[in-house]
Amino acid sequence: MNAFVLAVISVTFLKGFIVKKRSYGFVASIIAVIFAFLMTLVFLAVGTFSYGIFGYFALPAFIWYRKRLAV
Amino acid sequence: MKIAMIGNPNVGKTALLNALTGGNFEVGNFPGTTVEKKEGKAKIDGKEILFVDLPGIYSLEAHSLDEKVAKDFLTKERPDLILNIVNASNLERNLYLTLQLVDFKIPMILVLNMIDEAEKRGIRIDAERLSKILGIPVIKTVAVKGIGIEELKREILRGGKVPRVEIEGNIIKTAEKIAKKVVRVEERRIDLTEILDDVFMDKHLGIPIFIAFMWMMFTFTFTVATPLTDLIDSAFSVLAEYVSSLNGIVFSLIGDGVIKGVGSVLVFLPNIAFLFVALSLLELSGYMPRAVYLMDKIMTTFGLTGRSVIPLIMGFGCNVPAVMATRSIEDDRVRIATLLVNPFISCSARLPIYVLFAGLFFPNAKTIVIMSLYAFGVAIALISALIFRKVLLRGEAEYIIELPPYRIPNWRDVWILTWNRTKHFLQKAGTVILGMSVVIWFLTNFPTSNIESSYAGTLGKLLQPIFAPMGWDWQFVLAILMGAVAKEVVVETLSILNTPISQIMTTSQALAFMVFSLLYMPCIATLATIKAEAGWKWSIFAVIYSFTVAYFVAFVVEVIARLI
Amino acid sequence: MSLNSKVPLIMLREGDEGVVVDIIGGRGAVSKLLALGIVPGKKVKVLGNRGGAILISINGSKFVVGRGLAMKVIVHAKQKN
Numbered sequence: 019m020n021a022f023v024l025a026v027i028s029v030t031f032l033k034g035f036i037v038k039k040r041s042y043g044f045v046a047s048i049i050a051v052i053f054a055f056l057m058t059l060v061f062l063a064v065g066t067f068s069y070g071i072f073g074y075f076a077l078p079a080f081i082w083y084r085k086r087l088a089v
Numbered sequence: 090m091k092i093a094m095i096g097n098p099n100v101g102k103t104a105l106l107n108a109l110t111g112g113n114f115e116v117g118n119f120p121g122t123t124v125e126k127k128e129g130k131a132k133i134d135g136k137e138i139l140f141v142d143l144p145g146i147y148s149l150e151a152h153s154l155d156e157k158v159a160k161d162f163l164t165k166e167r168p169d170l171i172l173n174i175v176n177a178s179n180l181e182r183n184l185y186l187t188l189q190l191v192d193f194k195i196p197m198i199l200v201l202n203m204i205d206e207a208e209k210r211g212i213r214i215d216a217e218r219l220s221k222i223l224g225i226p227v228i229k230t231v232a233v234k235g236i237g238i239e240e241l242k243r244e245i246l247r248g249g250k251v252p253r254v255e256i257e258g259n260i261i262k263t264a265e266k267i268a269k270k271v272v273r274v275e276e277r278r279i280d281l282t283e284i285l286d287d288v289f290m291d292k293h294l295g296i297p298i299f300i301a302f303m304w305m306m307f308t309f310t311f312t313v314a315t316p317l318t319d320l321i322d323s324a325f326s327v328l329a330e331y332v333s334s335l336n337g338i339v340f341s342l343i344g345d346g347v348i349k350g351v352g353s354v355l356v357f358l359p360n361i362a363f364l365f366v367a368l369s370l371l372e373l374s375g376y377m378p379r380a381v382y383l384m385d386k387i388m389t390t391f392g393l394t395g396r397s398v399i400p401l402i403m404g405f406g407c408n409v410p411a412v413m414a415t416r417s418i419e420d421d422r423v424r425i426a427t428l429l430v431n432p433f434i435s436c437s438a439r440l441p442i443y444v445l446f447a448g449l450f451f452p453n454a455k456t457i458v459i460m461s462l463y464a465f466g467v468a469i470a471l472i473s474a475l476i477f478r479k480v481l482l483r484g485e486a487e488y489i490i491e492l493p494p495y496r497i498p499n500w501r502d503v504w505i506l507t508w509n510r511t512k513h514f515l516q517k518a519g520t521v522i523l524g525m526s527v528v529i530w531f532l533t534n535f536p537t538s539n540i541e542s543s544y545a546g547t548l549g550k551l552l553q554p555i556f557a558p559m560g561w562d563w564q565f566v567l568a569i570l571m572g573a574v575a576k577e578v579v580v581e582t583l584s585i586l587n588t589p590i591s592q593i594m595t596t597s598q599a600l601a602f603m604v605f606s607l608l609y610m611p612c613i614a615t616l617a618t619i620k621a622e623a624g625w626k627w628s629i630f631a632v633i634y635s636f637t638v639a640y641f642v643a644f645v646v647e648v649i650a651r652l653i
Numbered sequence: 654m655s656l657n658s659k660v661p662l663i664m665l666r667e668g669d670e671g672v673v674v675d676i677i678g679g680r681g682a683v684s685k686l687l688a689l690g691i692v693p694g695k696k697v698k699v700l701g702n703r704g705g706a707i708l709i710s711i712n713g714s715k716f717v718v719g720r721g722l723a724m725k726v727i728v729h730a731k732q733k734n
């Protein structure tokens with residue numbers, strides 16, 4: 019299921035590029051960061067690792083989109 | 090002085106009640122949060138004032154049960170003052186109700202709430218002019234930040250004014266004209282809601298994102314809470330062991346009965362609290378009503394409407410408020426169907442059962458097994474809804490629901506929602522579950538302390554033949570019987586009986602037992618709510634139907650799981 | 654514009670715009686829609702229509718409208734350019 023979430027995030031980013039709408043990248047980066055936070059909690063709680071933790075790398079993307087979208 | 094708070098749904102009436110009274114009433118970012126009358130008291134300048142918060146209404150023609158509550162209050166109880174709360178971003182539509190309220194000839198104050206959001210959207214309102222046109226005081230507020238509350242209190246002391254408005258033609262035209270005179274719209278920036286909806290409501294991504302959020306919610310509930318659960322578990326075991334090692338029947342009652350029994354349920358407090366945190370984020374962000382749209386097609390296939398989604402999601406927390414939430418469904422047949430299937434949505438009280446059994450029998454696939462049970466409950470709920478709508482509650486249904494903007498949940502509201510619900514769980518632990526621990530302890534220790542020949546053993550074995558097809562030992566049968574009071578008691582019973590679960594049960598039996606516990610009967614509190622919302626007939630039907638379904642499905646699960 | 658551009662709201666596709674011209678159906682449906690600000694003369698935009706309920710924006714508010722009810726709102730569809 020974690021892989022499913024990662025897939026959803028990637029596809030959302032991808033769709034953003036295809037339809038050339040920044041909202042997709044913006045939302046995808048939000049979900050990625052939330053997921054990364056959750057996976058960090060999971061890692062701390064039970065020690066299970068998930069690649070979702072790398073979602074923090076979407077943070078700069080989030081800030082970039084935020085600026086462009088002016089929200 | 091008795092003051093009625095009237096306004097469209099989701100304009101912040103309850104938030105304003107909290108601001109005025111310092112109360113802890115539950116707010117939510119979707120229409121239909123408050124479905125019954127809520128009263129809050131406050132002393133303003135030494136004067137006792139009773140505020141009555143009512144469900145939101147769009148007009149005085151009531152279409153649903155919650156709207157009827159508000160309308161009945163207005164017509165039958167005649168408050169001294171009406172606080173008409175309106176959403177400043179949407180004045181024209183809100184004025185439709187305001188103009189209908191004029192006919193009551195009751196003093197009124199108009200509260201322009203959510204001024205912060207209106208300003209962000211470039212909407213300015215000339216309050217003075219509006220006040221002149223309507224003949225009543227107009228106050229601007231931001232309920233969640235406490236802005237304008239002092240001014241409103243002063244105005245309340247003055248008692249409001251009976252409105253005098255000239256209706257030109259009909260109310261709709263008049264509302265439009267008034268709005269034109271007092272509202273000025275400056276440039277509009279794109280707002281967050283548009284951006285988020287672009288993606289959350291996307292044709293292809295909407296539902297996958299919804300599923301991802303649900304998964305994240307359950308991961309948070311089950312996995313992240315684990316260390317806390319373990320901590321409480323060991324604390325209670327140590328305590329129970331210590332107390333029961335002391336000599337004397339009282340220590341046995343407290344140690345082997347109360348501490349062990351209540352402890353076996355309280356262990357799950359972290360899971361339950363975490364679930365409530367996640368649900369409150371869902372309710373306060375504004376994402377939940379989006380699910381109405383995303384799920385409509387699926388719901389319609391099963392005879393419900395998208396409108397049924399909100400009570401169904403709330404059911405994951407507790408079925409009691411969820412059943413009440415069905416009040417805002419206008420179509421009565423859809424409402425009854427939604428309400429009847431709600432207990433199949435697995436509430437937090439059933440979670441201890443799954444965590445216990447899945448932990449013992451599927452240690453490596455715990456979360457997946459638990460998730461499957463939740464999904465299974467949803468599937469049974471939907472199939473049942475389809476049957477009800479095809480057989481008992483036929484007919485087309487219409488609905489419309491307004492989507493609020495997304496809002497960043499403030500920590501106070503998250504806290505209120507989480508704490509109110511967690512508190513309810515704790516109260517249950519301190520009353521029903523505690524009481525049951527004494528009952529069960531008594532049954533297991535009398536007339537002899539040999540468990541096989543105790544009342545518990547006798548009773549369990551007496552009923553066991555009923556469940557012979559599933560092959561469960563008598564302890565499980567007794568647990569089911571006791572659990573009819575509240576589902577947590579299932580785990581409690583097994584714990585007090587010292588049941589060596591994994592030794593006397595096969596994996597297939599365990600699966601069947603989890604499924605049966607999920608489905609077999611709404612708890613007493615839910616039944617009482619079903620009775621209140623739909624009548625005796627339906628609550629009896631709910632018991633018979635769910636027991637039959639549970640029995641049959643558990644048997645099938647047993648047989649299939651044994652083959653695999 | 655031709656006469657047949659007056660259609661039930663449900664016929665509009667995602668992204669289409671129109672103007673509400675009439676609400677047909679029982680008193681219940683009519684009064685409900687009026688109170689919600691869905692009244693003749695208002696511009697409506699369809700944000701989503703994919704088989705289930707439809708998603709519309711009107712007066713700066715968004716609504717999810719069940720298909721049955723959306724049949725009863727008659728709109729003058731704007732010609733797309």
Ligand SMILES: Nc1nc2c(ncn2[C@@H]2O[C@H](COP(=O)(O)OP(=O)(O)OP(=O)(O)O)[C@@H](O)[C@H]2O)c(=O)[nH]1
Pocket residue numbers: 097098099100101102103104105115116117118119120121122123124143144145146202203204205206230231232233234373496502
């Ligand atoms: N930004 C902002 N949000 C507000 C304000 N007042 C309320 N809210 C939010 O609006 C949402 C709805 O508030 P409620 O108080 O539950 O609304 P209600 O009118 O009681 O709604 P119903 O009970 O469904 O009729 C919540 O998410 C509140 O946090 C405000 O002045 N400004």
Ligand SMILES: [Mg+2]
Pocket residue numbers: 102103104116122123142143144145
């Ligand atoms: Mg409320």
